[in-house]
Amino acid sequence: MNPSGAVCDQKVAAVEVTKDRNGIDQIVLRNPRGASARVSLFGGQVLSWRTDQGEELLFTSSKAIFKPPNPVRGGIPICFPQFGNRGALEQHGFARKKLWAIDYNPPPLHPNDSSGKAYVDLILRPSEEDLKIWPHSFEFRLRVSLSADGNLTLLSRIRNINSKPFSFSIAYHTYFAISDISEVRVEGLETLDYLDNLCQKERFTEQGDTLTFESEVDRVYLSSSDVVAVFDHERKRTFMIRKEGLPDVVVWNPWEKKSKSMVDFGDEEYKQMLCVDGAAIEKSITLKPGEEWTGRLELSIVPSS
Template sequence: MNRSGTADLRAATAVEVTKDRNGVDQVVLRNRRGSSARVSLHGGQVLSWRTDQGEELLFTSSKAIFKPPNPVRGGIPICFPQFGNCGSLEQHGFARKKIWVIDQNPPPFLQHNDSNDKVYTDLLLEPSEEDLKIWPHSFEFRLRVCLTVEGNLTMISRIRNINCKPFSFSIAFHTYFSISDISEVRVEGLETLDYLDNLFQRERFTEQGDALTFESEVDRVYLSSSDVIAVFDHEQKRTFTIRKEGLPDVVVWNPWEKKSKSMVDFGDEEYKQMLCVDGAAIEKQITLKPGEEWTGRLELSVVHSG
């Protein structure tokens, strides 16, 4: 490739910091093929992930509230240090409501098949005095959001205990996938797994089907899953693949019609166009001794067929 061609590729790969309508910083990642991702420092939340054709892959509600401290309904909120209501904190913890900062001095991250074609941003969350009053544990939560040359979205998380005593936490990357119609979607990779059903007071069941399909509200935590889960969207002729490390559980959620109407930041009929499938660590909390660090990795990819 000639020099001008190389320069053109580099120019097309970009990391740009912008502001949303409330003045909160966002980082926009663009790879050289035209794929993009947008990450808000409000919650360290990925709000957009687009293909090189401009196709949006993440769902965001038309009624989503973008003004802090409200979490945004859609994208990929980070639920930490608690998932759900099973604990002393507010539902899904406080990380998704906090303003993160761009990490100016990130430590070396675990990289898989690293190359110069990746574009990424590093974010950091540390507890405020207010946070320490409700959850008295000092930590550093470092997050790298990365867009590969193929357009895959990768989130690498490192949580370090800088406390003088151990602490435990649960975590989930609450991924809202954009789908054509919930009745045309199936999830594979969960067969024969035990799951906790939040619609039945977290009672434990075993998945009987070869694939999970949807005819009513679903709110489950599948336990000790494989590291690869697939979401097939028949109408759109595309398949999302979720690859994960350090995140043994999988949350599957769709609110269906009745619950949708009870949520102020969610459209009455929008349950048809979204499905949450999360990489998570919920059933067995992660415990860190002083100075210890946990690493989790989530990679999302999409393949079109037909």
């Protein structure tokens, strides 16, 4: 344990705490080869994930607002306790707008979740204000880790410390940086049913072997396999998305018209980003008192032709 409360094996990895322009702590994880990830305590949001050559793998808008209470447009915002817009809760929940804390006493994890990795443990507990709009006591523990080979993992554990059950949905709203949306395809979604948010959540079945992009897409694919791939033809690389406890996959690109309506998003930036999220949305997760849910998202890149 180093003074920051972030944990690392000093022989193979490094963890550093810095402050952003608003004085909010950010944790920088580095592996021995020079790959890095940067996590903000505001929202528990991963803001950067770079290769050992320094290439940024996550998209952040040039017009992103880096000032609370606005979540940053890009990186990996955590949407909890809901994804979408329902009831009194704001769209995509409140976790992405809250100040998380470094968790100095995380419960023990499987050895694979720490060995040889640079990692930090964060925790979010509800404030009095949160309990007024969502009256459920919880502990949300998040471990963000960067492996020796540069893979980025987000491991979440959400515990019910209420006296009654509660239900939630969750998504890791991952903005991948891509060469050009017209050069990208997604595999691993074939034959799946999906809810189309552009058609009042009507249910359809994916007909294509791969998903390509020619217009706005806003879908929730249901009960997907645990591996989804995003092929970037121009950059000759593939993002591999491996997930556990996250049955659904959100695919989103706002395209031209919607891009122009978003104040924190450039008019043409839809060409350089694609959101593909590990999520649990269609069937809410219900926790009884004392129960804990675990979800795991691992992102890696591999060369492709």
